Amino acid sequence: MTDPTATNAGTNSSIKRLIICVCLVAGASMSVSASFNYMLTPMLDDFGLTSADASTALAIPSIASILVVFLAGSIGDRIGHRRVLLLGSAVFIIGSLIVSIANGLTLVSVGLLLEGIGATFLTVTSLGLLSSRITEDGARASAFSTFGMVSPVVYLALPVITGLVVEGHSWRLVPILWAVIGVLSAVAVLAMLPKVDTNASAGSLTVPLLAGIALASGVQAIVHISDYGLLSLRVIIAAAITILSLVMLVIIYRSKGSASFSLTPLRNPRTRMLIIVVMLVPFANTWYYMTIALQYMFGLSVLATAMAMIPAQLCGIVGAKALAGTLMRRRGVHHTGVLLLALLTLGTVSVLLVQADSPVWVPIACMSLFGLAFAGSGTVITNAFMSSAPSTESGNTSAFKSSATSVGVALGFILMGSVVYGTAQHSLVNGFEQAGLDSTQATQQLTKLEQSSQNPNYISRYAYSTDVKVANVESNVQSEEVALELNAVAAGLHANALFGGVVALLATLIFAGRSRRNSKVPVL
Structure with a gap:
């Protein structure tokens, strides 16, 4: 007879190995975004370039990663998650090594392009794998709360490590570190994921590629609106590509169907509701603007800023594992999601407490509350979405979540950036006019600061060091100028808190309302 205890022990062991593997792979996929900004300035200095010179080239990799998001979501369930994860790791490693030996921006862009593609395969496939293999509610709560810890752990460790590396050594050690992380990801897949035979064909890749083209061009159209205007040629071309791709996708999908692309996840009203929530949450992302405030208002270096964010990331770990995981097991996904989204609203609005003359512990405390709620609510939303x-559509579902996040980041980048910098500009000009001072130089500084935020794909967490500084305090007049500049930055930060808080509250109401209307659907 088979010993059920031994069977359960074996099952639990395999689940733990799966969760560890998925977390390692997901962590590898985040390593570039968590550390890139710390090597950007020394890299550009090495090449004799400015951030403005590099903005277009650095946008190419993110476009490529979005292009393959639906492809990544479709082939894992058909040719095997293990193969796809190994392929993604290999592409990621090659891209990292190319960046490490690059002698100019062209090779850097090629390397980052490959890294972006590899990271997309790792992110989408690992989440789909986790969701398809673990289906029991309690086990899912534990698995997804562990998965939710990955982001704060990565953003806790890598910014500090990278900052220390670039302060005393070559920036090229950073992409070498990425390559090492990619190797560890591949080793984890080989050691922890068993081979699963599959005879399923990957199917035609035309439809998922068309969906990726439509998404990538649509996101670029959104981003270009803020840079070039609604009726600019770049926006029109990107919008035309989006429409043409969607038309071709619909024609092919209706006439032939596609084994590699499915709209099944979108047929569930709950999924459609959660897509909206996923798109709204990036609006409440205060990480980037707070790092600007810590550098500009409080005079911290980039490395010191990363260290100041350590308490927030530690709280994020607690929020994902202890808070979200425990509440999901005890109260269910719906109640936990509503509670933590409400807490996210509170955490975002708490940034209003940060003033130009506040001690540095105030923003650290506010971000700790925000980090707790941000990671916790993200964990619940991911579980609910997947x-x-x-479970047979986990790959496509993961791709839809990733695409919704990309759209939300792009929209948040435009709208939040306009609100934050518009408010700061208004405060700055009014303050200088009332004081009878010339605001030209300060306005130029603020514009320069805004121009350092032109790529939404690299500002999700930390701002990189710029030449923008407040005036040195050498006279009473300059002291007044400094105070006005700091107040303007604080006004922009407060605009971020208010706008982000309103959007977070809207996400809370949508999550709560739709779930209530779907009360006859079994609770997740």
């Missing part, structure tokens, strides 16, 4: 579709 649970809203059949």
Whole structure:
């Protein structure tokens, strides 16, 4: 007879190995975004370039990663997650090594392009794998809360490590570190994921590629609006590509169908609701603007800023594992999601407490509350989203979540940036006019600061060091100028808190309202 205790022990062991593997892979996929900004300035200095010179080239990798998001979501369930993860790790490693030996921006762009593609395969496939293999509610709560810890752990460690590396050594050690992380990801896949035979064909890749083209061009159209205007040629071309791709996708999908692309996840009202929530949450992302405030208002270096964010990342770990995981097991996904999204609203609005003359512990405390809620609510939303579709569609569901996040980041980048910098500009000009001072130089500084935020794909967490500084305090007049500049930055930060808080509250109401209307659907 088979010993059930031994069977359960074996099952639990395999689940733990799966979770560890998925977390390592997901962590590898985040390593570039968590550390890139710390090597950007020394890299550009090495090449004799400015951030403005590099903005277009650095946008190419993110476009490529979005292009393959639906492809990554479709082939894992058909040719095997293990193969796809190994392929993604290999592409990621090659891209990292290319960046490490690059002698100019062209090779850097090629390397980052490959890294972006590899990271997309790792992110989408690992989440789909986790969701498809673990289906019991309690086990999912534990698994997704562990998965939710990955982001704060990565952003806790890598910024500090990278900052220390670039302060005393070559920036090229950073992409070498990425390559090492990619190797560890591949080793984890080989050691922890068993081979699963599959005879399923990957199917035609035309439809998922068309979906990726439509998404990538749509996101670029959104981003270009803020840079070039609604009726600019770049926006029109990107919008035209989006429309043409969607038309071709619909024609092919209706006439032939596609084994590699499915709209099944979107047929569930809960999934459609959660797509909106996923798109709204990036609006409440205070990480980037707070790092600007810590550098500009409080005079911290980039490395010191990363260290100041350590308490927030530690709280994020607690929020994902202890808070979200425990509450999901005890109260269910719906109640936990509403509670933590409400807490996210509170955490975002708490940034209003940060003033130009506040001690540095105030923003650290506010971000700790924000980090707790941000990681916790993100964990619950991910679990709810992946649970809203059949496990056989986990790959496509993961791709839809990733695409919704990309759209939300792009929209948040434009709208939040306009609100924050518009408010800061208004405060700056009014303050200088009332004081009878010339605001030209300060306005130029603020514009320069805004121009350092032109790529939404590299500002999700930390701002990189710029030449923008407040005036040195050498006279009473300059002291007044400094105070006005700091107040303007604080006004922009407060605008971020208010706008982000309103959007977070809207996400809370949508999550709560739709779930209530779907009360007849079994609770996740």
